[in-house]
Amino acid sequence: MIDKTCESLERAVADIPDGATIMIGGFGNAGMPSSLIDALLAQGARELTIVNNNAGNGETGLAALIREKRVRKMVCSFPRQADSHHFDALYRAGEIELELTPQGNLAERIRAAGAGIGGFFTPTGFGTLLAEGKETRVIDGRNYVFETPIHADFALIKALRGDRWGNLVYRKTARNFGPIMAMAAKTTIAQVVEVVGLGEIDPETVVTPGIFVQRVVREAA
Template sequence: MIDKISVSLQAAVSDIQDGAAVMIGGFGDAGIPSALIDALIAQGARDLTIINNNAGNGDTGLAALLKARRVRKIICSFPRQTDSHVFDALYRAGEIELELTPQGNLAERIRAAGAGIGGFFSPTGYGTLLAEGKETRCIDGKHYVLESPIHADVALIKALRGDRWGNLVYRKAARNFGPIMAMAAKCTIAQVSEVVALGELDPEHIITPGIFVQRVVAQEQAK
C-alpha cells in the first residue's frame, strides 16, 4: 500500500544532509512551508544551498534559517526587500554567497530540471554582469544567454490538501513555485493544511501528481 504520510514534521526532514541543495516554495509570505522550515532548523542540517524566490522576510521562516547560520549559499531573484534584514547583514559580512537569477530565469531553470532539459537560451541578462562566464548566442538577430537547470536534493513546499499517494492541490497564489520545485528535486516534502482520503481530491484540480512527491505532512502534526 502506498502511504507517503509522515508521522511528524521532524520525521519528514530527518534525513536532510549537511550541504544539501534545498528548494523552498513561496512567493514572499504566500506558500512558504514555515512549519517544515522550523523543523529543518531544529534538525540541524548546515552548509545548505537554498533555492527560493526571495531571501526571507522578517525573522521567521527562511529568514530564521538564515539567522541560524545554516545556509552557505542562496539562489534567488529578489534578495533585498524592505524586511530582508537578516540576509542583508549576512551578505554584507561575507557570511553567505548569493547567486542572483532573474525571476523568469529562476522559474524556467527549475522547470528545466524537472523536464530533463539540459539548458535553454534566454534574452534576460544579456550584456549585464549576470551573463559573465556564460555562453551567449545570436539567434535570428537577437542575443541570448545560456542558462542551466537547477536541481535539488530536497524540495520543501506547501499545499492546501494532499492524500496518502502524495497528490496535491494548492490555494490560489500559494501555488507559485511548488509544482515545478516538486519536479526538480530528488525528494519532495509537502506541508499541507489537510490530509484527505483517496478520492476526495478532484482529479481535474490536482496540480502536483503524487509521482513527484515523496512525503506529505500535516502542518498541525506534533513536531
C-alpha cells in the same frame, strides 16, 4: 499499499544532511512551508544551499534559517527588501553567498530540471554581469545567454490538500513555485493543511501528481 504520509514534521526532514541543496516554495510568505522550515531548524542541518524566490522576511521561516547561519548560499531573484535584514547583514559580512537569477530565469531553470532539459537560451540578462562566463548566441538576430537547470536534493513546498499518494492541490497564489520545485528535486516533502482520503481530490483538479512527491505531512496547528 502506497502511503507517503509522515507522522511528524520532524520525521519528514530527519534525513536532510549538511550541505544539501534545498528548494523552498513560496513568494514571500505566500505558500512558504513554515512548519517544515521550523522542523529543519530544529533538525540542525547546516551549510545549506537554498533556492527560493527571495532571501527571507522578518524573523521567521527562511529568515530564521538564515539568521541562525544554516545557509551557505542563496539562489534567488529578490534578495533585498525592507525586512530581509538578516540576509543583508550576512552578505555584507561575506558570510553567505548569493547567486542572483532574474525571476523568470529562476522559474525556467527549475522547470528545466524537472523536465529533463539540459538548459535554454534567454535574452534576459544578456550583456549584464549575470551573463559573465556563460555561453551566448545570436538567434534570429537577437542576443541570448545560455542558462542551466537548477536541481535540488530536497524540495520543501506547501499545498492546501494532499492524499496518501502525494497528489496535491494548492490555495490560489500559494501555488507559485511549488509545482515546478516538486519536479526538480530528488525528494519532495509537501506540507499540507489537510490530508484527505483517496478519491476526495478530483483528479481533474490535481496540480502536482503524486509521482513527484515522496512525503506528505500536516502542518503545525
